[in-house]
Amino acid sequence: MARLNDEVGALLQEYSDLLLLTGGDAYRARSYEKAARSVGGHPEDLARLDAEGLQAIPGVGRSTAEKITEYLGTGRVAAVDALRAKVPPGVREIMAIPTVGPKKAALVHRELGVSTVDELLDAARAGRLDDLPGLGARTAENIVHGIEVLRQGGGRVLISTALALAEEIAAAVREASGCERCTWAGSLRRMRETVGDVDVLAAADDSAPLTAALTGHPLTAEVLGSGTTKTSVRTTRGLQVDLRVVPAEDWGAGLVYFTGSKAHNVKLRARAVRAGLKLSEYGLFEADGGRKLASRTEEDVYEALGLPWIPPTLREDRGEIEDALNGELGQPVTEQDVRGDLHTHTDLTDGLAPLEEMLAAAHRRRWSYVAVTDHAPNLAMQRMTDAKMLAQREQLQALQGSFGRMRLLHGTELNIDPDGGVDWPPEFLAGFDLCVASIHSAFTLDRAAQTRRLVRACENPYVHVIGHPTTRLLGRRAPIDADFDEVFAAAARTGTVLEVNASPERLDLGDELIIAAHRHGVRFAVNTDAHATVHLDNLRFGVATAQRGRLAAEEVVNTWPLQKLRRFLKADLKRAPG
Structure with missing residues (x-):
């Protein structure tokens, strides 16, 4: 909800x-x-x-x-x-x-x-x-x-909407008598950007109290079907929720079975068959005698299949099983790895919270640094001026030390014009700690023009990060048409960071383009693009998208210590003309 x-x-x-x-x-x-x-x-x-x-x-x-x-x-x-x-x-x-x-x-x-x-x-x-x-x-x-x-969109909802609903329903099921464990599974646990329905998994000996908790929940509008192991309802928000109940000793097998994509699970079952085994939601069994080999934890099940545990966000059959077998799976970036946010807004432009409130909220997350990046003047509706931006810089400098050791970086979100130019001349841009540049207009330019404008922005020595690179709004605006392989090559060549925008309406870059960009050697930043203090919580969606894109912490620049990040940003400016 x-x-x-x-x-x-x-x-x-x-x-x-x-x-x-x-x-x-x-x-x-x-x-x-x-x-x-x-x-x-x-x-x-x-x-x-x-x-x-x-x-x-x-x-x-x-x-x-x-x-x-x-x-x-x-x-x-x-x-x-x-x-x-x-x-x-x-x-x-x-x-x-x-x-x-x-x-x-x-x-x-x-x-x-x-x-x-x-x-x-x-x-x-x-x-x-x-x-x-x-x-x-x-x-x-x-x-x-x-x-x-x-x-x-096919009736799918944003991950944030589905997760809020799942959290509320899972909390109610956990309170039911006899419930030992409860969480969500399916595409939501894999953190896909949109979700068609919500799978909730619970462990209990008697499913009746858990079923009653779901069917009697205020969010339930219609019961579609109910049995001892599965109950399906349609919620007041129109989203279907399927509750599945397994014995506590089979919790791990249930999570494996109901989390992975169909293709991922087919490969797991095929691997089990080749080993003379059978895999179901109740465990991994010997095919002949039926003896159960593993079921209590996911780690047990994967280990019995000769595999290390595979993070849920990777279970899409995009090479994760093969990489796991070869020891090349790696450790994906986590939310705890992130040391700061490089893209936030205040009420100086279109944000909702004053500067100090945004900084206080960032400090509560125990970040090492945060960048304030209000909009630049070419986005006329924001009414930005040189004087306003310089006054904000002075205010940030005066606030240094007011939030413990968290360092306050002054940046801006520039507008990438149709020809690839950005707001402000080089001498003004040189005063910022970092500059994010994003497309906010002319979304219908042809492929060649969109590619040129993004490449030119990457080549600008004062642009450190390309924000929400495809400009998509999930279910509302399609990505711009550009040759992103050419853009990724330019970003890698110039040392320009590409953003994984954590807003659940964007999640831009998406996972498949992250994988493509990574092949070019691009660096990334997972940013919230927060326009209110509550938006900082969206970081988890950006991190999940980065995980789905197979990114490790070292490939995300805002997991780096401040000194390393500053050296990187200054090195980027060495490309400045003259």
Whole structure:
């Protein structure tokens, strides 16, 4: 289940969209959009706040606070329901299509009578959007592509959504009488970027109390099937949860069986068969006599198969079994390896928390260093100026030592222009400890142009990190079209770090591109791109993605001690002209 704050933030964002969709005041809609971001990023649980506490959240006024209070008390907001009633459900679905949004959805509904995604797809393909004001043939192409992106999701949800749901349900099952152990398995335990359903595994002699805990949970909307070893439900969020119960002595075998991908498990079972054995969720057995050889722990099962334990994030049948047999599996990076974050934002631009709050939250994570990287001026909506950035630098310098031994680095997130240029001249860029450069616009340039702009950014001596390199937003925006092998070669050649952005909406680079980049000898940084203090917790998703990309700690620069990191950043600047 989503955090309450995220849930309320999503509701306020929907209200903002509905206001625009129904012709409401644009300024009022923007104010609710701002409130939605503030509420979602607020670190304190809304349920603990009174009206005064709610209005202390930036962007939340009396009217917004009243709507939040109404939702907390009733689970509904009358004003939102009233606007929903004015808009056909299909039009609301149209708003979710990448590149569409409420204004275009309102336009096609008003001018063409389009009320469903299928009708919009037909209209775009038939050229009926070409003559609408502000649209045109290129926009129609983007809408068709956006519908394809949306449908490729196939009902899957972000890993953060699935994990929050799994944590809540597993906690309830653990409290059930007789439950000895409980956790999640499947694609969620492998930490895939999106999840189609949630597998929960528990150990108990009697499954009945555990089953009751699931079927009676407030999040359960429908029981799809129930038996002694497996119960399936559909939750109020539409996600299916399968609870499987095994005896405690078979816990390890159950975890192996229900965690690995189908292909990984097929190879394990084939290995067992070749050894005259049989592998199931209840253990590894002799095929003839049926004697159980291993089942209590995962390590026992893998060892009995002649393999070292393989981390869950690697169990995809991408060579991990062969590497394990050859002693080449390595030790993947862990969250404990990370010494600091090289990409964070404050309320100086589009972040939600003031500088000192972000630094305090980073310090609570016991990091050795953190970089503050607010947006640069070419992203005009952020209203950055030279004076604002220099004032922030002075503030950081004054705060050095205020957070124990954690060192405060001053950076910026530059904008990679369509031609590959970035904000600020070299003499200004030279004053930063590090510069992240990212694409924030012109997502539809052709392959050659996108490749050139990224390569040129890598070649800029003041760019240390390329942020969220493909620009994708999972389920909302496809990656840009670029020759990433050429980009990776340029990054390796110039010593430019590529980011593994830990935001669960991005996870960019993704695991397969990490593997491809690693072959070129690229260095990486796992960063949160945090815009609120709670976003720092997203680090675990970035680390999991790095693990899936087979990265070891030494290949991730923000696992390095500060002195080594500083030497690396300064060495990069030796490529500066002159």
